[in-house]
Amino acid sequence: MTSRPGERERARDLLASAGRVLILTGAGISAESGVPTFRGASGLWRNFRPEELATPEAFVRDARLVWEWYGMRREAISRCEPNVAHLAIAEWQLRDTNVGLATQNVDGLHADAARTARRPHAASDADGSEPHGRLLELHGAIFRSMCASCGIRSDHREPIDASSLATLPRCSSCAGLLRPDVVWFGESLDPIILERAFRWAEEADVCLVVGTSAVVQPAASLATVTRDTGGAIIEVNPERTPLTSVATVSIRDTATSMVPAIVPTLPPSGRPPGSASKI
Numbered sequence: 001m002t003s004r005p006g007e008r009e010r011a012r013d014l015l016a017s018a019g020r021v022l023i024l025t026g027a028g029i030s031a032e033s034g035v036p037t038f039r040g041a042s043g044l045w046r047n048f049r050p051e052e053l054a055t056p057e058a059f060v061r062d063a064r065l066v067w068e069w070y071g072m073r074r075e076a077i078s079r080c081e082p083n084v085a086h087l088a089i090a091e092w093q094l095r096d097t098n099v100g101l102a103t104q105n106v107d108g109l110h111a112d113a114a115r116t117a118r119r120p121h122a123a124s125d126a127d128g129s130e131p132h133g134r135l136l137e138l139h140g141a142i143f144r145s146m147c148a149s150c151g152i153r154s155d156h157r158e159p160i161d162a163s164s165l166a167t168l169p170r171c172s173s174c175a176g177l178l179r180p181d182v183v184w185f186g187e188s189l190d191p192i193i194l195e196r197a198f199r200w201a202e203e204a205d206v207c208l209v210v211g212t213s214a215v216v217q218p219a220a221s222l223a224t225v226t227r228d229t230g231g232a233i234i235e236v237n238p239e240r241t242p243l244t245s246v247a248t249v250s251i252r253d254t255a256t257s258m259v260p261a262i263v264p265t266l267p268p269s270g271r272p273p274g275s276a277s278k279i
């Protein structure tokens with residue numbers, strides 16, 4: 001994979017001079033960590049039908065099958081580590097509180113990278129610059145579960161025994177059936193998360209889009225909101241997507257080779273925090 005000469009430099013310059021940046025990621029940023037993508041040659045949707053496994057109707061119809069599939073995905077993802085692209089973003093967010101991250105991924109690798117990046121800085125951020133606060137998991141988190149009866153959410157990393165309905169995970173509060181705390185097809189995203197993501201997109205001078213086919217709404221619209229409010233779009237993806245033709249810079253390359261190469265490595269130079277300077 002090789003990007004055209006000058007694109008890397010152009011992307012780096014745009015990001016270095018941006019006041020606020022929104023990063024939007026998809027399954028492609030985790031592909032090199034071993035997490036399968038959804039579409040494309042070896043994508044999950046090649047082998048499984050989303051309507052059979054990732055809808056509320058599927059869960060009502062056969063909760064055991066749905067948990068069997070999510071249990072398999074959780075087990076596979078638990079062996080995956082954040083890659084250099086996740087880490088470069090996490091370290092950038094530590095240096096610059098004007099960098100927001102909205103991910104479509106439920107694998108938790110951005111949160112893992114944020115914990116890894118913070119480890120040398122044990123003290124918590126009194127100024128609210130905690131990167132987790134600037135990480136929006138638009139489609140939920142596969143290692144969090146929600147009670148299908150009372151709605152209580154909880155971190156949930158135990159292995160799933162999907163051998164029968166009786167062995168499926170239950171709510172510790174009301175004994176209702178737990179479900180994965182992810183957004184299924186036909187469900188709405190959390191309105192508070194969505195409102196914050198679109199506000200960040202409007203305020204951003206640059207939207208850096210990494211590893212998404214940009215076909216699932218509303219996430220796919222975030223980048224065009226940045227552009228429509230005077231900002232720039234940078235895309236990193238080995239393939240073309242619907243964003244390619246409207247991107248300011250579109251780089252045909254992989255996340256691990258390009259993200260560490262273009263994210264600013266120095267703290268913002270003297271820019272007052274939150275200084276929006278639409279490019």
Ligand code: APR
Nearest residue numbers: 026027028031037038039104211212213216237239254255
């Ligand atoms: N680096 C960067 N991008 C990559 C890499 C890589 N190493 N490998 C693959 N890609 C790109 C592919 O070219 C593709 O455009 O990542 C993109 C992955 O697209 P999808 O599989 O469609 O995943 P995503 O865009 O995240 O899907 C959005 O769809 O099924 C729902 O909820 C699910 O969050 C998911 C949403």
